[in-house]
Amino acid sequence: MIGIEATSIFEPEYIETAADLAKKTSIPEKVIIEKFGLRQKRVARESMHASDLAVAAGRGILENIDPKAIDVVIYFGSPFKDYQVWTASSKIQYELGTINAFSFELMNVSSSFPVALKVAKDMLYSDKDLKNILLVGGSKESMIVNYENPRSRFMFNFADGGAAALVTKNPTKSEILSSSIITDGSFSQDVLVPGGGSVKPVSKEVVEKEEHYIDVPDPLRMKERLDPVSIPNFTKVIKQALEKSDASLEDLKMLLPLHTKRSMFTEILGNLGLSDKQAIYLNEHGHMSALDPCYGLYLAEERGLLNSGDIAVVVSAGTGYTWAATAIRWLA
Known part of the structure; x- marks a missing residue:
C-alpha cells in the first residue's frame, strides 16, 4: 500500500485583506468576498522565495521523520521561482538535510499536486529501494x-x-488510490508571462511594457472557449478517479480543490451532489499555484473532517490546460 503519511503547510505572516485588494483593483470589497470568494490571502516578505516557502513547509514533515530516511524530494510548486533555469529542488534537498535523497521538479503549474501524488505512488510501486518520497x-x-x-x-x-x-510505503494515515488527468493543449497560449523566455528575452522594452507579469492576451476568447469545458472536465476527472478506484460519487466524502471563484466552486459541488461542508474552500488563503489541494488536505485533517474509510479527492487545474484528480482513502 502507498499513501500520504503526513502533510504540512507554511503561511507567511503578512495578510492582505479583501479591503486591501479593493483599493488595488477598484473592485468593490463585497464583490471580492462574495463573487471571487476571497476574504484574505497571505503574502511573503521580500526575502522569502518559493524555495524558502517549500523548505519551511518541509520542515513540518521532518519533525516526525529522520531527514536521512527520505529517498526522493520532488518540488511540485510554482514555476515562478527564485531564479530562472534553476532547480529549487536541489536547494530544498540540501536545506532540509535530506542527504540520502535525489531530487527533481514536476512542473505543471496549478495542476501539479494530484499529478505529483500519482508520480510518487508509481515510483514507490516500481522501485523496491524507495520507501519515502517528500x-x-x-x-x-x-x-x-x-x-x-x-x-x-x-x-x-x-x-x-x-x-x-x-x-x-505501508502508511497508517491514508492510501493513494487512482488518478485521472485531462490535457487540452489548445489553451497553451492563453495564460503566460510574455517576457523573460526565449520568445521575448529580458530587455528594457519587456520591463517598460510590464511583460514580466502574468497576462491573458485575449480574456474574452479564452472565456468563450474555457467556460463550456472547464466544469465538465473537473467533474469528469473526479468521477474517473473514483471509478478507477472502484468507488462512486456516493462514496466521496470530501473534495479538496484549488481556489476558484465562488460560482465555479458551488457548481462543481452541485454536479457531485456535495454540500459546502464536504469541501475545503480556501477563501482565507487564495490560490497558491499547485499548493491548494495539499493545503485543503492539511486543513481537512486539522479540522477533524476525515474519518477512517472516508474517500477524498484532491483536484486542480492548471493553465495550459490540464485538469487532474487523485482519490485518497483515509485510514486513521
Missing part, C-alpha cells in the same frame, strides 16, 4: 499580478505559501 512546493505568485492590467488583474487571488506531503 513532495514540497512553494508559491510566491502574488508577485506576478499586475493590478494595472485589466486583462489579468482578476488573478488577484494569487497568493503565497508553502506545502509538503510525505508519500510512503
